Amino acid sequence: xxxRTQELGGVASSGGRRQGALGWGLALAALLFLLVAxxxxxxxxxxxxxxxxxxxxxxxxxxxxxxLLSFGxxxxxxxxxxxxxxxxxxxxxxxxxxxxxxxxxxxxLGLVVGFVAIRRQGIYFAMITLALAQMVFFLSVxxxxxxxxxxxxxxxxxxxxxxxxxxxxxxxxxxVVAVFLFGFAAVWRIVHSPFGNVLKAIRENExxxxxxxxxxxxxxxxxxxxxxxxxxxxxxxxxxxxxLASLTxxxxxxxxxxxxxxxLGGVGTLLGPVVGAALVVSLQNYLATMNVPVDVxxxxxxxxxxxxxxxxxxxxxxxxxxx
Numbered sequence: 562x563x564x565r566t567q568e569l570g571g572v573a574s575s576g577g578r579r580q581g582a583l584g585w586g587l588a589l590a591a592l593l594f595l596l597v598a599x600x601x602x603x604x605x606x607x608x609x610x611x612x613x614x615x616x617x618x619x620x621x622x623x624x625x626x627x628x629l630l631s632f633g634x635x636x637x638x639x640x641x642x643x644x645x646x647x648x649x650x651x652x653x654x655x656x657x658x659x660x661x662x663x664x665x666x667x668x669x670l671g672l673v674v675g676f677v678a679i680r681r682q683g684i685y686f687a688m689i690t691l692a693l694a695q696m697v698f699f700l701s702v703x704x705x706x707x708x709x710x711x712x713x714x715x716x717x718x719x720x721x722x723x724x725x726x727x728x729x730x731x732x733x734x735x736x737v738v739a740v741f742l743f744g745f746a747a748v749w750r751i752v753h754s755p756f757g758n759v760l761k762a763i764r765e766n767e768x769x770x771x772x773x774x775x776x777x778x779x780x781x782x783x784x785x786x787x788x789x790x791x792x793x794x795x796x797x798x799x800x801x802x803x804x805l806a807s808l809t810x811x812x813x814x815x816x817x818x819x820x821x822x823x824x825l826g827g828v829g830t831l832l833g834p835v836v837g838a839a840l841v842v843s844l845q846n847y848l849a850t851m852n853v854p855v856d857v858x859x860x861x862x863x864x865x866x867x868x869x870x871x872x873x874x875x876x877x878x879x880x881x882x883x884x
Contacts, residue, residue, distance in 0.1 A: 615745070616796070619744070627785075636811060638810055645662060663797025672786050827870075
């Protein structure tokens, strides 16, 4: 029996090493692709995917690892974009300072919304986040610094650290790649930390986490603020890429889009939101040139993926690989 146990342990450790090697191999391949992508694909298109992939990763941190479904994440994404655009255009701040302000705005807004919302669960939590996000939307319509329905146009990209001109397409592209990698690494670190383990415990069995002495509301609020900050970072980066911040970014439909991206890619997986964002943005980009209803086609794709991949694309592939 002892020999059999040792054999099983050896097989498990070997399988773990193979999965680890595969993960590092995929990460290296993805990094190499990002380095050469602007020479193969239109850079603005890839930058848009990266911005929404970061947004989806931020949302997945809350849904996939805490189990909280927010219908109001567009508020952090869009208001972060507005603050970044205003800081760059009206105050003349450098791009790195502007997007940091966007991320801090998302965190501050997330602290307020989260403090109110986390006291409820399930559909009540979702409805509270949606209601507060709509308040942010109406504030964006009325506030003088947002430009109302016209938005903030002609946002200057500026010079990174006062040296690198981000009006150069390649410089802007690699800056966006760096922001995305920073955000993705932050999510990875949070998930694989003791704090992340508590979040998973709350997702699986909140009453038991409470019985073990964890202050669940504080952990959920912390995760909500982190998710909102990363969403604000994604929104601010998008505002610099397109040199525009508009009401589209703060509408409730944007919250629906990020939910769609996360579910398509795979909830609770690190790569799932990235794959989902790439799929949705690609469909929107290529279907826009055809005489077809884009929303109907994306909805049909979503239905097919839900029926064929119950765990999402990445989640289903991971489950089959483990089997």
